[in-house]
Amino acid sequence: GIQVEQSPPDLILQEGANSTLRCNFSDSVNNLQWFHQNPWGQLINLFYIPSGTKQNGRLSATTVATERYSLLYISSSQTTDSGVYFCAVEPSYNTDKLIFGTGTRLQVFP
Amino acid sequence: EAEVAQSPRYKITEKSQAVAFWCDPISGHATLYWYRQILGQGPELLVQFQDESVVDDSQLPKDRFSAERLKGVDSTLKIQPAELGDSAMYLCASSFNAFGLGALERYTYEQYFGPGTRLTVT
Secondary structure: OOOEEEEOOEEEEEOOOOEEEEEEEOOOEEEEEEEEEOOOOOEEEEEEOOOEEEEEOOEEEEEEHHHOEEEEEEOOOOHHHOEEEEEEEEEOOOOOOOEEOOOEEEEEEO | OOOOEEEOOEEEEOOOOOEEEEEEOOOOOOEEEEEEEOOOOOOEEEEEEEOOEEEEOOOOOOOOEEEEOOOOOOEEEEEOOOOHHHOEEEEEEEEOOEEOHHHOOEEOOOOEEOOOEEEEEO
16 A cells, blocks of 8 residues: 655754655555644644645645655744644545555644 | 534543444535544544445454444444553544546545544553
8 A cells, every 4th residue: 555654753843943844655646635633632634735835824835746745844833833743645546545644743842 | 614523532441341432524524534543653544434325444343343324424433342452542534525427536625633532441
């Protein structure tokens, strides 16, 4: 099956810093989603981005489907950005299913 | 804003007991998913419903787990008997997936998750 790898696995930042999270996938995909899992376990939708670039406030994401990767940019990080960031892909061979990556744990300190 | 509802939020049970989780998807979402998330890992699909029908339960441990969505709206996931290894977060998600004529065309949309039920088996 498809492999979804995220890097880095852990990231520690001071408030105000910028960061880039990466998601690599091993096969073609129909869709890709980025989620933020807060400390209470809630998965919050960040982006639905099968290709191209999207921006939402301090966050932006880019997916290059032909090269099988996606990037999540966080600018001017805040303590509330702390948590685990997951990318999840819908493989072309198995639509409707989301396969989650390994996650990046982000800690932002004041 | 419409949300996926789940209850209970937390459940502690002894092994060999039965436990049930409830999920109410976003109104109008025909597709409902149950995921299990073990600490430190990403969620993994247990079962997928399209309306009241099971589409995929290949990863559901059917000897002890069961799921139903009788009226095609809300859903219940049951574990009986619970084992220590079942301790995890159980997440429900829904999406508006549209199907064309004869299900030959399928349009998928993003999945939205509920707050989850954190299960501890002692």
